[in-house]
Each structure stands twice: as C-alpha cells, then as structure tokens.
Amino acid sequence: MIKEVFNKPLKWSAMKTLIFKEIDDLIIGSLGIVAFISFFVGGVVAIQTALNLTNPLIPKYLIGFATRQSVILEFAPTFISIIMAGKMGSFITSSIGTMRVTEQIDALEVMGVNSLNYLVFPKIIALLLYPFVIGISMFLGILGGWMAGVYGGFTSSDEFIMGLQTDFIPFHIVYAFIKTMVFAIILATIPSYHGYYMKGGALEVGKASTVSFVWSSVAIILSNYILTQLLLSK
Amino acid sequence: MIEIKNIEKSFGDTKVLKGISCVFETGKTNLIIGQSGSGKTVLLKSLLGIHTPEVGTISFDGRIYSELSADEKRALRTEIGMVFQGSALFDSMTVEENVGFPLKMFTKQTPKEIQERVDFVLKRVNLVDAHKKKPSEISGGMQKRVAIARAIVNNPKYLFCDEPNSGLDPKTAIVIDNLIKEITEEYNITTVVNTHDMNSVMEIGEKIIFLKEGILAWEGTKKEIFKTDNEAIVDFVYSSNLFKKIRKAQNKGDH
Numbered sequence: 045m046i047k048e049v050f051n052k053p054l055k056w057s058a059m060k061t062l063i064f065k066e067i068d069d070l071i072i073g074s075l076g077i078v079a080f081i082s083f084f085v086g087g088v089v090a091i092q093t094a095l096n097l098t099n100p101l102i103p104k105y106l107i108g109f110a111t112r113q114s115v116i117l118e119f120a121p122t123f124i125s126i127i128m129a130g131k132m133g134s135f136i137t138s139s140i141g142t143m144r145v146t147e148q149i150d151a152l153e154v155m156g157v158n159s160l161n162y163l164v165f166p167k168i169i170a171l172l173l174y175p176f177v178i179g180i181s182m183f184l185g186i187l188g189g190w191m192a193g194v195y196g197g198f199t200s201s202d203e204f205i206m207g208l209q210t211d212f213i214p215f216h217i218v219y220a221f222i223k224t225m226v227f228a229i230i231l232a233t234i235p236s237y238h239g240y241y242m243k244g245g246a247l248e249v250g251k252a253s254t255v256s257f258v259w260s261s262v263a264i265i266l267s268n269y270i271l272t273q274l275l276l277s278k
Numbered sequence: 279m280i281e282i283k284n285i286e287k288s289f290g291d292t293k294v295l296k297g298i299s300c301v302f303e304t305g306k307t308n309l310i311i312g313q314s315g316s317g318k319t320v321l322l323k324s325l326l327g328i329h330t331p332e333v334g335t336i337s338f339d340g341r342i343y344s345e346l347s348a349d350e351k352r353a354l355r356t357e358i359g360m361v362f363q364g365s366a367l368f369d370s371m372t373v374e375e376n377v378g379f380p381l382k383m384f385t386k387q388t389p390k391e392i393q394e395r396v397d398f399v400l401k402r403v404n405l406v407d408a409h410k411k412k413p414s415e416i417s418g419g420m421q422k423r424v425a426i427a428r429a430i431v432n433n434p435k436y437l438f439c440d441e442p443n444s445g446l447d448p449k450t451a452i453v454i455d456n457l458i459k460e461i462t463e464e465y466n467i468t469t470v471v472n473t474h475d476m477n478s479v480m481e482i483g484e485k486i487i488f489l490k491e492g493i494l495a496w497e498g499t500k501k502e503i504f505k506t507d508n509e510a511i512v513d514f515v516y517s518s519n520l521f522k523k524i525r526k527a528q529n530k531g532d533h
Contacts, residue, residue, distance in 0.1 A: 054383055147366040154326050155380055156355035 048160040066170035082181040086188030094198035108207020111189035120181040125227040129260035133235040134253040140239030141249040174228035285334030312489035359429030367413040419450035
C-alpha cells in the first residue's frame with residue numbers, strides 16, 4: 045500500500061489541485077471547531093486551577109503556568125488530535141469508503157489511475173500542515189485561559205503572563221510538534237486504510253468510520269505514551 | 279478482438295469461472311448473459327484486470343494481459359472504456375469534469391481542446407444541458423449517458439458495460455442500449471456488455487455467450503437464441519411469459 049501511495053503521480057497539475065482541495069477540506073475546514081474547543085478548554089483549565097489554589101502561600105502565577113503546561117504538552121497536540129480522529133478521520137474513511145462501494149475506485153483503476161496515490165497521497169501532504177492547526181490551538185487555549193483568569197477575577201494579567209514565562213522549556217514546544225507530526229501521519233493513513241479496504245455497502249461505510257476512529261485514537265494514545273517516554277524522560 | 283482461453287477463477291473454495299474460452303469480436307456488441315451468480319461480473323472484472331484468473335489467458339488484439347509489464351498494463355487500460363452498473367461517476371465533480379477526467383489525466387490536450395471534446399461527446403449521448411450539474415442532481419438515465427460519454431471520450435478500443443440499463447425504465451433502457459450499439463459501430467470498437475435483461479439481448483445482442491454456474495453453456499446470435507434446443511438457455515430465456523409467446527410465434531412462422 046505504502047509503495048503505491050508514494051508512486052509518482054500521473055499528472056502533477058491534477059495532484060496539485062487535489063492537494064489544495066484536501067487542505068481546504070481537512071485543514072481549513074477544521075479551524076473553526078479547533079478554535080472553539082481550544083479557547084474554552086483553555087479557559088476551563090485556568091478556572092479549575094484557580095479554584096484549586098486554596099492555599100494562600102501558593103502564588104497566583106501558577107494559573108498561567110498550569111494553563112501553559114496543560115495546553116502545550118497535552119491538550120493541543122493529543123486531545124485535539126483525538127477530536128480530529130473523529131472529525132477528519134471519519135470524513136476520510138467515509139469519503140474513500142463511499143467511493144469504494146459505489147465503484148468509483150474501480151473506475152479509477154480501470155482507467156489506469158493509481159487510486160491509492162490519487163486518493164491518499166494528497167491527504168498525507170495536506171496533513172503536513174496539521175502542526176499549523178495545533179499551533180493555533182495552543183495560542184487560543186492560552187488566550188482562553190488568560191481571558192478566563194483575568195476577566196473572571198482569578199488572577200491579574202501580569203501574574204498570568206509571569207506564570208506563562210516561569211520555567212519555560214523551549215524543548216516542550218519541539219516535543220509537542222514532533223508528536224503532532226506523528227499524529228498527522230496517523231490521521232491520514234489509518235482512516236484512509238479503513239476506507240480503501242472496506243467491503244460491503246452503506247452500513248459498512250458507517251462501521252468502517254467508527255472502527256477507523258477507534259484505531260486512530262488507540263494509535264494516538266499509544267504513540268503519545270511512547271514519544272513522551274522517549275523524548276521527555278531522563 | 280478479445281480472446282479468452284480457458285480461464286478459471288476461484289474465491290476460497292468456490293470456483294466461479296470453470297474454464298471459459300470465447301472470442302469477442304471487434305465492431306460488434308458482445309453480450310455476456312446468465313442468471314445472478316453465474317459468474318458474469320467475475321468474467322467482466324477478469325477482462326478489466328480487477329480480478330486475476332488463476333488459469334488461462336486473456337488477450338487484447340494479441341496482447342496477453344498477464345504477460346504485460348505494469349506500464350504496458352496501464353497503457354492498455356487507457357484503451358478501455360467502462361460503464362459501471364451504478365455509473366460510478368465521481369461525486370465531487372460536475373458532469374463535464376467527469377467526462378473530461380480521462381483526457382485531463384492521460385492526454386496533453388489544452389483545457390480548450392478538452393472542453394471541445396467533452397461538448398462533442400455529451401452532445402453525442404444527447405446530453406446538452408447538464409454540463410455544470412453534479413451526478414446527484416441528474417436522473418439515473420442521464421447518469422448512464424454521462425458514464426457512456428466518459429467511457430468513450432478518450433476513443434477507447436474496448437468498451438465494457440456492466441448491466442448498463444439496470445434500474446432504468448424500459449424506454450430509457452432501450453435508448454441506452456441503442457446508444458451502446460451505435461457507438462460500437464460508429465467507432466468500430468470491441469464492446470462487451472454484461473446483462474441479464476432479455477430486452478437488451480433482443481436490441482443489441484450480436485454475439486451472445488451464456489454462462490451457467492461458471493461454465494460457458496451456450497454461444498450464438500440473437501436469432502439463434504430462439505431456435506436453440508439447448509436446455510440451459512431455453513430455461514433462462516423463457517422464464518418470462520413474454521418470451522415464451524415470442525418463441526411460440528417464431529416457431530409457428532418457421533413451419
């Protein structure tokens with residue numbers, strides 16, 4: 045499968061059009077929901093942290109610190125990816141699966157088009173921009189935390205920003221984006237596999253979407269654990 | 279001309295094609311008929327290279343498919359036009375994008391040349407007002423015409439049709455049948471139609487092969503089909519009361 049996906053495309057001009065279409069469907073089309081979830085979850089993280097700081101000896105800047113760590117290390121890369129396994133993953137599986145059951149993939153093959161390359165390669169290339177989505181999620185998560193903390197009266201803006209800067213380790217950003225790239229490959233390949241090799245009719249398209257979501261999530265959680273162990277443990 | 283020699287195809291323990299040999303002639307509408315489960319679709323998909331037979335050969339004007347390199351197979355496939363049972367039009371494309379797709383992928387024609395060719399074939403299949411519509415916005419009969427237009431747009435040498443008039447009303451079915459026959463004669467291509475519709479057999483069947491349980495049980499022309507004493511084909515054809523009456527009338531005329 046992998047060899048066929050990365051074969052030279054029949055026509056680069058057609059492939060370019062497909063890549064832009066996939067960027068629009070998968071990346072641009074996900075920005076709204078990612079922005080919404082990130083902003084409010086960032087806010088909730090800040091409020092939850094503030095409400096649990098009952099000891100007056102614990103400084104308030106911890107709210108900013110906790111928001112930054114939660115959002116950058118786990119929420120944006122991992123949990124947004126699991127949500128995207130549901131959104132992008134089911135879209136990929138159902139669109140390819142529908143093409144399978146309606147013989148559109150057979151039609152491509154009969155014409156002499158390498159269907160794996162035509163359908164899967166543009167998705168993989170489009171998802172190379174996935175870190176851009178996660179970058180926006182990180183920014184909006186922290187912004188949401190700042191707004192909830194400051195306008196909710198839990199901390200001052202200076203304290204929150206001080207918390208954001210405290211003990212900042214730049215490698216955490218690198219770690220988050222390494223994870224994101226691995227998750228992007230999972231998001232492009234596992235749903236494509238389940239769509240391409242599905243058998244049956246419309247009901248099976250739905251089942252394949254569910255199965256692809258489950259396996260993508262499992263792969264994301266496991267690779268998250270392995271990458272964290274490899275990259276962060278000393 | 280397509281020549282099939284002794285092909286066999288199994289799925290697990292079930293042998294679906296059991297040593298079929300026949301010739302599909304150029305410039306003629308060749309029909310594969312038989313009951314559901316007789317192996318028609320497997321034979322057609324074997325001809326298309328979607329299934330690989332375990333035994334036997336399929337040759338396209340002397341080119342044995344199993345002996346071709348991957349590039350040669352791909353080149354041969356550009357000479358094939360296929361009309362699928364459900365039309366298999368690309369949902370995300372308009373009618374004209376669907377029809378122009380093979381030209382865009384396999385030729386170096388300019389967008390203007392592609393547009394002219396697309397307009398020509400859509401006119402040829404009597405579809406002039408649907409260029410910008412999506413497949414979901416047109417009727418089943420129109421979808422079949424678009425599928426035929428897409429199949430012939432790149433001047434194929436071989437045209438395959440899988441149940442081309444299934445799900446269509448009798449009047450539209452006749453229009454589609456006649457269109458296939460006209461195109462076959464006009465472009466002198468080798469057309470193979472997979473059907474179990476006896477009306478199609480009567481309309482366009484110049485050469486007919488009848489499959490029963492994976493075996494070629496009979497072959498002949500549409501005229502011969504009414505005179506044969508082959509039990510298998512008589513049983514298949516005259517399962518309909520209408521055709522029983524036609525046979526009776528024909529036999530009366532002969533005597």
